Amino acid sequence: MTQQAFRPVHHRPVPVDARRWPDVARVPEVPLRAAVAERLLRRVARRRGLRVELPGGSVLVPAGPGAPVLTLNRPDAFFHRIGATGLIGFGESYQAGDWDSPDLVALLTELATAPETLVPTGAQWLRRLYVQRQPEAEQPSTANARRNISRHYDLSNELFALFLDPTMTYSSAVFPTGADGLPEADWGSLPAAQHKKIDQLLDLARVGPGTRVLEIGTGWGELALRAAARGARVVSLTLSEEQLALARGRIADAGRSDRAEVRLCDYRAADGEYDAVVSVEMIEAVGRPFWPAYFSTIDRVLAPGGRAALQAITMPHERMLASSETYTWILKYIFPGGLIPSVRAIAQTADRCTGLHLTYCRPYGPHYAETLRLWRERFTERADEVADLGFDQVFRRMWELYLAYSEAGFRTGYLDVQQLLLTREGARR
Secondary structure, eight states: OOOOOOOOOOOOOOOOOOTTOOOHHHHOOOOOHHHHHHHHHHHHHHHHHEEEEEEGGGEOOOTTTTTTTTESSSSSHHHHHHHHHHHHHHHHHHHSSSOOSSSHHHHHHHHSSSSSSSOOOOGGGGGHHHHOOOOGGGSHHHHHHHHHHHHHTOHHHHHHHHHHHHHHHHOOOOOOTTTTBOOOOOOGHHHHHHHHHHHHHHHTTTTOTTEEEEEEEOTTTTHHHHHHHTOOOOEEEOOOOOHHHHHHHHHHTTTTTEEEEEEEEGGGOOSSOOOOOOOEEEGGOOOOHHHHHHHHHHHHHHEEEEEEEEEEEEOOOOHHHTTOOOOOOOHHOOOOOOOOOHHHHHHHHHHSSSSEEEEEEOHHHHHHHHHHHHHHHHHHHHHHHHHTTTHHHHHHHHHHHHHHHHHHHHHHHEEEEEEEEEEEEOOOO
């Protein structure tokens, strides 16, 4: 190791409840793989210009001023975790406090840039050492759907209220843009930006007075409220009992119960006929094997001349294919059973399985990066209140990493977000 005097690192160990977090509490013993992981980190850090710091003020890999910093609080545990389970170990290592960074997003943004180049071409075979199968209980299926949704969305309405704006909208906003075309976002503008996103989607679906609307994925009810205020009649489907209760309460408080109904119902069981189907960031939780069922349901309930407007997180097609068989840290701890689609996959599935065609697509990934930044800052600022709700430090670090990792994905273009229109007409709008 290169020893170089530097400021000391002061780190307080993260207490880990082994019953709740067994894989975070356990540090695997894989000395050969750990040595490979250290060599790989050295290479990645030098190629990407990262500074890797060690306890006590020394430096493993130096870098110039302003470089993203990775601080290893427990280097041995860090390398053994990565050696055992790759990027899952990287995430669990952060949860356990084995590493930190003074600017987590800057570090993750550098790592998320062209991630396929992190492992040298001649060492791609190493990936096979880390590939794990998704546990049977988490795989996308009708039986697992409610459990998978519950693990994220039923954590606590109070938790989400701590970092979401008053609209309780948990999806990308659409902000005003400056002369440079980039979003101009701050906390005060977030509610209006969320309403702009919803209004654009409702406009895309041509929702107005008397429109029969099916919403797949309720969230906490803001889109249903917005559609009902236009004079539409809305049926909204959710599998989250927490969201169901709050959405129904918000709709009742707004005096819209005569126009908006929320049902605890799997999308596959949807019935009736609708002029518009809307669904915001729901397809990511469906799972690839059930994309045909998802689009077939939309096709089945959509009236002649109807329109389906979706908002979806997407990734490039080749990356989607490469990740579709990989069990990741995000799947293990954040969104079990999901897969982010590509625009091509959405279009191909609709064409193959339904009479619907993708006729309009509008990307706006930089707006999601800013939405996530605002959520992340809010979550971090209110960490004590998160703790007061009963969420331990391992959970809080897990969510900090999730929000920062997602923000980095949108900043690099590894992830994007789209508003999409599906109709039975084939010509693009």
